[in-house]
Amino acid sequence: MAHALVIGGTRFIGRHLVDDLLAHDYEVTLFNRGTHENPFAATDGVEHVQGDRTDDGDLAAAAAVDPDVVFDCVAYFPRDVRQATRVFDDVDAYVYISSGSAYGREDIPKREGFTPLCECTDEQATTDEPETYGPRKAEGDRAVFEAAADGVNAMGVRPPIVYGPHDYTERLDYWIDRVHRFDRVLVPGDGTNLWHRVYVEDVASGLRVVAEAGEAGDIYNVGDQRAVTMRGMVELIDESLAAVDPDHEAGVEIVTAGPRELATADLELDDFVLYRDPPHMLSTEKVAALGWESTPLSEAMERTVADHLESDRTGRENGPDREDEERVLGVLDTV
Known part of the structure; x- marks a missing residue:
């Protein structure tokens, strides 16, 4: 041993x-x-x-x-x-x-x-x-x-x-909390950002x-062998919440906002955790050649979401206040 x-x-x-x-x-x-x-x-x-x-x-x-x-x-x-x-x-x-x-x-x-x-x-x-x-x-x-x-x-x-579970940085917790509590989630940019x-x-x-x-x-x-955009991440969280929480119904509305719209609430793109420009992507071919493989995204996110629901983490300090997001959403509703 x-x-x-x-x-x-x-x-x-x-x-x-x-x-x-x-x-x-x-x-x-x-x-x-x-x-x-x-x-x-x-x-x-x-x-x-x-x-x-x-x-x-x-x-x-x-x-x-x-x-x-x-x-x-x-x-x-x-x-x-x-x-x-x-x-x-x-x-x-x-x-x-x-x-x-x-x-x-x-x-x-x-x-x-x-x-x-x-x-x-x-x-x-x-x-x-x-x-x-x-x-x-x-x-x-x-x-x-x-x-x-x-x-x-x-x-x-x-x-x-x-x-994943026990993440004390609470970066992903911010987004899980948003999807869990609200029917509409504000995503910076056009949703195609990739980190x-x-x-x-x-x-x-x-x-x-x-x-x-x-x-x-x-x-x-080492990285997820299937990477997803920010929009894809939010959709995956929504699906995972529906899988582990019987009270959650999938179908969150994702609303994207560019710099001009965000500025109406004095927000910027990178005020939102896990937003990064330019994109950041790692090749994982080398470690895969050793026999390593990543967990399917649906399994990984469901375990992460389940741990979030059992914890007291919210991650809310990692992003804008909901009141500011609501101001942006209100502006977008009038366009």
Whole structure:
């Protein structure tokens, strides 16, 4: 039985990763600061080492559990990756969670080894700001390349926007909440905006598949193998709500609004979460060649919607107030 060390492992991606590893007969040790509730506290086959991944002594203590595989879910700075690949230089696989934001050119789709990565200055590498996230993840990828060149079996996974149960970002919750509460939903633009997403359980299985079959020094995109537009996403949420909530009747009216209409309520296109211009799409051929595949969209969204209904998440802070949307809808009704 293989032994996996998961750095992180209690909140979102890491939580699903632990479930996936247990389902595939791994023993698991979690390494984190213990600042969040541990859902695996009473789970057989899961141990916990408390510590700070930025502390050399704590990381060495985690290495003492002698893992076969290390999954790094919370490496947000290049130094984190460099430190981890030094400490875990003899494991069978070290897998880093990177991001589709690491890409530095707007190719459609973005491909591993072809689309250039973001540049990263020394200042960006140590600055925890949203605008430095992509550069920091790209520099983490380069740290993986460097480690692999030195003989470490290091590799990585690049997801786009991740959604699914236990998503504390509440990005998709905003749209589920809107479709669940209202018969008319305002969508920015013309509804064809595309920001590639990936179901969280598929990120988890992708991490495991890469650890088991990936090549040292390679980074693999993971994303829904059928991508949908923003309109398609809202329609899918509507269908999923009807499937899991007997009180919801499918048939939400999607009303699109451009910049001029939105301006009547002092709104802009990117005030709406999950809107992105230009489109963002990742190729997933490389990871699929390892035997990975994504969950059908209807299944993924139904599980996501069911979790939303059981939670207290609304995501309402991630988008405009309904009153402002109603102002726009009113303007459109008079056109």
